[in-house]
Amino acid sequence: MNSRSVFSSRPVLVAAALVLQAVLLVVAVAPQLSARVTGMEYRLAVGLVDPIDPLRGAYAQLDYPGLPRADGRSGPVYVPLARDGGLWKGSGVMRQRPASGPYIACESAGYARLSCGIDSLFLSQDKALRAQNELGGNRMAAIVKIDATGNAAVVGLAPR
Amino acid sequence: MESTRHVPARRLAWLRGELTRWQAEGLIDEGAARRIEAGYVPGRRLSLERLALLLGGGFLGVGLIWLVAANLDQLSPLLRLAGITVIWIAAAVVGETVSSRGGRQAARLVSVFAAGGVIFQAAQSLQVPAYSSSLLGVWAGGALAYAYATAATGPLVMALAIASAWYGWLIGEQNGGAAAIAVGMLAAGGVSSAIANLHDSGRLARFAGPWRLAGVVLALSGLFVAAFPGVSAGPAFWSPALGAGLAAAGIAIGAVVFLTGRDGRQEVLAVTSMIVVALLLVAWTPLGTPWYTGEFSAEQTARAVVGTLAYVLAAAWFAVVAARRDLSHLVYLVTAALVLFVIIQSFAVFQPLLTGAALFLALGVVFIGSGFLVNYGRRRLMEAMR
Structure with missing residues (x-):
């Protein structure tokens, strides 16, 4: 019917666009995906706040008392983990990737909390309210999966 | 074989006026004028049915994103992700196969929204931290690719809106003020x-x-x-x-x-x-x-x-x-x-100097004056060139 190659026909182009969108999606969530699939579980002490993200529903913003604050310089940092009873906590902030041991790769803004990919936990509206009360009492620990390159993802909460 | 082209009614009226003038000046004869005019058909204005389809598509799309945001955990995350992915692909397929033009446009609109829903559902299920602009960027990039693949302006307009929001948010994140x-x-x-x-x-x-x-x-x-x-x-x-x-x-x-x-x-x-x-x-x-x-x-x-x-x-x-x-x-x-x-500047800045009304009056006079000047200059130029 037309002389254009099959690769520029409309269905193929649309399919290619859909595939591209899927690839972009995987790229966007790759760190959390990698942590969940290949990571090992660690428990970190956790506290909180509770705002609402307009595009994604209720979430609890998590604060980790065991992890260090930013030390003034911005950029990528690494937090090695050390045992602390039944939980783990961060032992300092490093600029180079540690050679061994569990560590989390974080982004430092130079001030306030480090951003480690584990800052929020999505919950339905009613669960968010209950979680807020329990987290506020400082009785909870976050179950975090961390993979070999420091990507971390929150998978749930548990009592300390 | 020529194909008839749809043009807005105003443009068609202009063309008819021009054809009459050309005939009067002897540039074309009546047969040519009739043949030219036959090639153009007045385009339909935005019909009510098309408006309803587009509006429906928009509401459906926003509703999908809202549904994702509601985070219904009666359904498992995997099920929710599968559901919205099916809707996304189905909308894209409908956008290419249905015969009514309005239906295609509505389906493509839903597809762009649903693509966003897939991204946000995946991010939600995997606990990607909230307030990251990267998700909007991914949505914008995907929508842009889709717009070019379907050669449709609806998805393009949405893609440009999302991309602008993404870039603005990204710059804001850098604390440049x-x-x-x-x-x-x-x-x-x-x-x-x-x-x-x-x-x-x-x-x-x-x-x-x-x-x-x-x-x-x-x-x-x-x-x-x-x-x-x-x-x-x-x-x-x-x-x-x-x-x-x-x-x-x-x-x-x-x-x-x-x-x-x-x-x-x-x-x-x-x-x-x-x-x-x-x-x-x-x-x-x-x-x-x-x-x-x-x-x-x-x-x-x-x-x-x-x-x-x-x-x-x-x-x-x-x-x-x-x-x-x-x-x-x-x-x-x-x-x-x-x-x-x-209006905003006059409230913020010029209150001591010029009130809002005086500013409008002054600007109006300036624009009319310059319009006359430009017109006069253009006519003198045309006369000088003849």
Whole structure:
């Protein structure tokens, strides 16, 4: 019917666009995906706040008392983990990737909390309210999966 | 075999008038005039049915995203992700196969929204941290690819809106303040105007319209903010995101300068000058009391006047471009932007100098006067050339 190659026909182009969108999606969530699939579980002490993200529903913003604050310089940092009873906590902030041991790769803004990919936990509206009360009492620990390159993802909460 | 072309009713009336005039001047005979006129059919206006389909598509799409946000855990995350993915692909397929044009447009709209829903559902299920702009960027990129694959303007308009929101958010994340956002918006406007001009002479000429609209809105928004008193570049002004935006604008504008004709070059060079003016404005930090106290030093007043002039000239330029290309909706948009700007600026800045009404009167006189001058000059020029 037309002389254009099959690769520029409309269905193929649309399919290619859909595939591209899927690839972009995987790229966007790759760190959390990698942590969940290949990571090992660690428990970190956790506290909180509770705002609402307009595009994604209720979430609890998590604060980790065991992890260090930013030390003034911005950029990528690494937090090695050390045992602390039944939980783990961060032992300092490093600029180079540690050679061994569990560590989390974080982004430092130079001030306030480090951003480690584990800052929020999505919950339905009613669960968010209950979680807020329990987290506020400082009785909870976050179950975090961390993979070999420091990507971390929150998978749930548990009592300390 | 010729195909009949749909044209707006106003344009058809103009054509009929021209045909009558050409016949009177003896340029064409009656048979030719009839053949020419037969080739054009009045296009349908936006029919009620199409409006309903588009509105429905929009509501459906927003509803899907809201559903994702509701985070219903009666269904497992995997099930929810599978569900919205099925809706996304189904909408894309319907957008290509259904025979009614309105139905196709509505389906494509739903598909773009559903793609966003897939991204947000995946992020939610995997606990990707909230408030990251990267998800919007991924959505925008995907929507843009989809728009070009389907050669449809609906998805393009959505993609440009999402991309603008993403870029604005990204710059905001770098803590450069309002000044960085203003310059960033102008850089994005430069890229959009350049791409619009590149489209003008190509295969997808109808894509030029949305890109040009985006360029005008972004550039005027950026200048709006930059002209505001008190907006100046802080220490964190320069960021990789802003630098990349300006570089992209430079490359796109360079491409237009080399590849297109005089009109295209004029448009992008005008936007370039707007970017430069905005950079100068935010670099200019006059000493004096903060703007909201209402008392201004001479230097602050000077900056306010320069900022206002820059915005008014930019808006006037865009109005000229829109008039030249017969885009009346763009002319209305620019006029509305100008009115909004003057109202806000007069409340913020010029209360001691000129009240809002006096400013409008003065500007009106200036524009009418210059319009007469330009018209007079053009007629003298035409007479001299004959």
